[in-house]
Every structure is written in structure tokens, then in C-alpha cells.
Amino acid sequence: MNFLPDILLMLLSMPVMLMALSVHESAHGYAAYKLGDPTARNLGRITLNPVKHFDLFGFLSMLVFHIGWAKPVPINARYFKKPRRDMAITGAAGPLSNVCLALIHLAILRIVMIFITNAVLGGRITSELWMIVLSLIVYLLYMGVIMNIVLAIFNLIPIPPFDGSRIFYAFLPPKWYFGVMKYEQYIMIGCIIFLFLLSRLGINPLASLESWMINGLFTVTGMGRGTAELGVFNALISYLSNLMYA
Numbered sequence: 001m002n003f004l005p006d007i008l009l010m011l012l013s014m015p016v017m018l019m020a021l022s023v024h025e026s027a028h029g030y031a032a033y034k035l036g037d038p039t040a041r042n043l044g045r046i047t048l049n050p051v052k053h054f055d056l057f058g059f060l061s062m063l064v065f066h067i068g069w070a071k072p073v074p075i076n077a078r079y080f081k082k083p084r085r086d087m088a089i090t091g092a093a094g095p096l097s098n099v100c101l102a103l104i105h106l107a108i109l110r111i112v113m114i115f116i117t118n119a120v121l122g123g124r125i126t127s128e129l130w131m132i133v134l135s136l137i138v139y140l141l142y143m144g145v146i147m148n149i150v151l152a153i154f155n156l157i158p159i160p161p162f163d164g165s166r167i168f169y170a171f172l173p174p175k176w177y178f179g180v181m182k183y184e185q186y187i188m189i190g191c192i193i194f195l196f197l198l199s200r201l202g203i204n205p206l207a208s209l210e211s212w213m214i215n216g217l218f219t220v221t222g223m224g225r226g227t228a229e230l231g232v233f234n235a236l237i238s239y240l241s242n243l244m245y246a
Contacts, residue, residue: 008244009139012143013143016143017147018050019048019144020098020147020148020151021151022047022048022050022052023098023101024097024151025053025071025072025073025094026046026047026053026097027097028072028075028093028163029041029045031090031093032073032086032090033046035079035090037075037076037077037079037080037086037090038079039075039076040075043074045074053071054070055069055070058070058071075090087166088167088169091164091166092163092167095151095153096152098149101144101148102145102148102217105141105144105148106141106145106217106218106221107221108141109138109141109145110221110222110223112137113138113233116134116138116232116236117228117229117232121228131239132240132243135237135240135243136240138233138236139237139240142237145214145217149213218230
């Protein structure tokens, strides 16, 4: 089996992936800062510089499985006026930032596809070089949509170490809250093992939800089934795939 095309496509996705992870962690830090915790700001973690947020295993997981993580932003709940509420807000900031970033990528993709479709239908794109350039641009924008949506959904899982656990904890009685926090590390290890086993079995529990959300977003932006833009989009993605695997 030739893995070179897969590796090339993964490398092409790196800028989009690094942006998604950097925005996610910066959003956590910024939300915590606005709620009174200066820890992330003092450590220089409220930044889009991906080096500051880099985690090797999370990076490799995101690159291969489109599911990953960055180095967590340190949060000190002692600075918060209402720790449980503010931890929930801080936790929600990361996934929300990725949803916003996905919508930005989608809006740009929609605009780009209008211009490309008009050019294709008008017979103005005949050069193979232009086809390669345009297919790469469309691919990167599309991956920006996918990676940010997956990152947002993945982090809303209500168990540690995902952001959804911070939101979920806010609704637990104090006794349960501290009981769960006590075993958070073990829950995290068990979750990672479970996801690894699912991947080995070829099971992606987020695939259907991801597909449903992307189809819904495409429909909302007017790029849904049967439109000229969607047809050209599929043609460009197929062109890039055939080029890579030729």
C-alpha cells in the first residue's frame, strides 16, 4: 500500500490543524483571563503561536485521526469568583471558538466556490497548474471546516479530559463534583484507551454527526445537494485525490 499520498495530504492539512488547536487553547486562556485568572496570560498562552500550544501526541492524533489536542492551558480556579460556573464558561470557550472558526472557513469556501464555479462554467480555467492550485485552496478550506467541527464536537464529550466535562461538572452536586475530580486522571486514561480500541476496530463514533453537520452547513450556505458549486467542489476534491494517488 502506498502511504505517500496520505502523508502528503496530512502535511497539507498542518497549517489548518495548527490554527484550530491554537485558537482553541487561546480561547480557554482568554476566557479565564476575563474571568479573573491571569495564569495563561502570564505564561504567554493567549497567543496563536502554535509552538506555545504544541503537544506531540495530540498533534499526531489530530494529523492521523483528525481527533487530537494541544497542551492544555493552565487554569487556576482560585482566581474565579464562582469557580464551578467560571470553569464551565472557560471550558465552553474552546469548542465555541472552533465552531466560529469553522463558520469562517465555510464562508470563505462559499465565496471562493462562487468565483471558481463561474470561472469553470465560463471556460476560463484550462491550465492544469490552475486546477492544482484551486483544488489545494478548496481542500485546505474544507479541512478547516472539518477539523474545527470535529475538534468542537470531540471536546464537548462530558468526561475528562475533554472540555465538556468542565461544563457537565457545573451541574453536579458538590459532593459528586469533588468525587469525580478525584478520579479524573484515571477516567482520562480509560477514555484514551477506549478511543484507541475503537480506532483499531475501524469505528468512528463522530463520523455520522460530523457528516450531518457539514451537510447541514453546506445547505445553509447554499452549497447543498444539486448546486453547481457543490458539483465543482466535488470535482476539485476528486481531482486532487486522483492526482495524489495516480
